[in-house]
Amino acid sequence: MSIKTRLWLSYIAMIVVPVVCFGLVASTLVAVFWGESFPREKAPGKPLFRQNMDRRDELFAGVAFLAQHDAERLLDNELLTETDEQLRPFGGAFILAKEGAVLFASSSLAQADLPKYMQSAAAEERPRQWPPWESSRHVARTYAFSFADKSQGTLYFLADDSSLFSSGISFFALMIVSFLVIIGLTNGILTYLVSKSIIRPLYALKQAAHEIKEGHLERPVQLGRKDELGELGEAFEEMRVRLYDSIRMQLQYEESRKELIASISHDLKTPITGIKACVEAVLDGIADTQPKREKYMRMIASKSAQMDRLIDELLLYSRLDLNRLPFHLEPVNIRAYLTDWVQALRLEPGMSDVRLNVAGTEGGPLAVMADREKLHRVLMNMIDNSMKYMDKPLKQIDVRVERTADEVIVTIADNGAGIAEEAMPHIFDRFYRADPARNTTTGGSGLGLAIVKQLVEGHGGRVWARSEVGSGTDICFSLPLQKGTEGGADEAHIDR
Incomplete structure (x- = not known):
């Protein structure tokens, strides 16, 4: 696999792997945070928390509808208790007052300062935000109606979204942290693996270059790869082999040169020694007759011809060895x-x-x-x-x-x-x-x-x-x- 292909695959993996891992983590977080908080019925196309808010508003609207058309049923404490139990899973509560006196309050408001809420509601025509009794609950709306005896009744609908929003904040915070961790780990691991697959052969080539610099040419360079680095390693190995052969041949040539000089010296010295001996014999008067002088001259001629033949062969061989003979x-x-x-x-x-x-x-x-x-x-x-x-x-x-x-x-x-x-x-x-x-x-x-x-x-x-x-x-x-x-x-x- 080429380095280019490997890098492309790593880039794709850096996108696909985090997305898949993030999807799994997100599914787990949704199950942990929201899986048991609300009923499992889910309308298509809406988030679960939005469905719960709609369900709470529907219950509020049902109580208001009952107050408008059959207010006397609101005096049924069993009906009010049942409605309160239906609202509790959705963070809802309500207060029923008649002529300013509290007839019913949700069980979740047992510790609340009810008169304070009712006074604050009377001070504004459309109050939206009310003093908390659990730091985050507020009045969603108020609804005035009349009982059968013409007495004034008021419904105070309250919504507590604090748990929903705190869970949402924690959920999204964990999602962001999970995403960042997944991105960091995935990219870090993939970067390490890809860089390791590239750096390791480069380090091997560096070691081989160091060995060559030190003159150790016997160690082969074998990366065992089929990518660009493998081709580089093969070229490096070919260079090492050629350099090794070149140095070996150079040493052989040097040794051959020494042998050549020694052989030439020996082969030239033999006829020269003979010629020198003949000349000395003539000079010393040993060749004192014409036949002897002719004998020594023939010996000198023979040795000279031998030297000439040797020099001719040396010149011919050197030209052949240097590829200079056409x-x-x-x-x-x-x-x-x-x-x-x-x-x-x-x-x-x-x-x-x-x-x-x-x-x-x-x-x-x-x-x-x-x-x-x-x-x-x-x-x-x-x-x-x-x-x-x-x-x-x-x-x-x-x-x-x-x-x-x-x-x-x-x-x-x-x-x-x-x-x-x-x-x-x-x-x-x-x-x-x-x-x-x-x-x-x-x-x-x-x-x-x-x-x-x-x-x-x-x-x-x-x-x-x-x-x-x-x-x-x-x-x-x-x-x-x-x-x-x-x-x-x-x-x-x-x-x-």
Whole structure:
């Protein structure tokens, strides 16, 4: 659930929950304050307290009607007592006077100063407010009439709304307090829950940022959420992983740089030492004959060529490592290319005692996208690596071409000493030598197969090796096949 949706739901809950709770509280308060105070008959459309006031006025009107039409019945004490009992639940009372003398007074007026009410009523034509006998009762109205003997009668109708209004005040006060409490509690709880769901992941991100600042990048950031904060946490975790990988790679590069400097220093020192020794021999007069001088000069030339080859490979590898070596790719018929390359290789002086076999070059054109110069460097480095580890009288190298669904695989297999199993994962690492002792005799730099790997990957291919100690080594590389080249392509458009 997104934060926006969560906030919208919390806003709705802040409205709906208080309304529902307030309705329940209001219903409870109505039942407590008014539930037992009045009769349960209720006319539709009117509040209960208004119905009670109307009922009291109806009883007052009934007594007045009786005084007007049958005043003698008011002398019936039983009738008056019954009427008084009907008025009492509604806060009503009355006084019946004849010629100023009290004939009847409601039982609720037993402790009241009746003459004071009657004198006050006589002082005004339409009295409304009268001195209280219970601090809040007042005369609702007076009604004058005549008895059958022509004597003057007066009815004093009194209403006591104090309990009703005090209950109403308490009721509304509690309603207001309840409303405020419900609003405060509901909003407080919902705000706490929503803020907690937002603040907790923010605190986790803060802790993670602190860990990263201190250099502790191993601790993962896992919020386990599906909202915006979850997306932020995932981005933060991705940043942490990339930063961790970047620092790890930087450390690896630094370590590799140190190894590179050490290896370069060692590999350059070897031919320089040889050159220095030859020069000293000439200067010291050891080479005192022409054949000896020519021998030392050839040694100097050989060591210089070795240094030149090493520096050339270092420059090439550094450019490949920095992705600064451009590739000029063009369609190349790999079958024809390998056939020509093997024929040229057989003419090399160093290959005179090596048996070269080629397979898979028959058939129609098989095109790959390749840089011809760099492809030649790949093949020559692989041949050089095979030649360094030849240990049998009959030296043999097989070149094979295979086609799969989407790539061409070239394999160069030799019958040399082979490579130990524990060395296989490292043979394409720079400056790695499966047998370091051979470097003094072969002049290897340890960069040959590393350059092969970089060049093949630059073509979009891959490289791998198989080997068995004592039987030989197969070094294979693949290049993406240009679709539609075998059996249907125009050979004229494919470079040999």
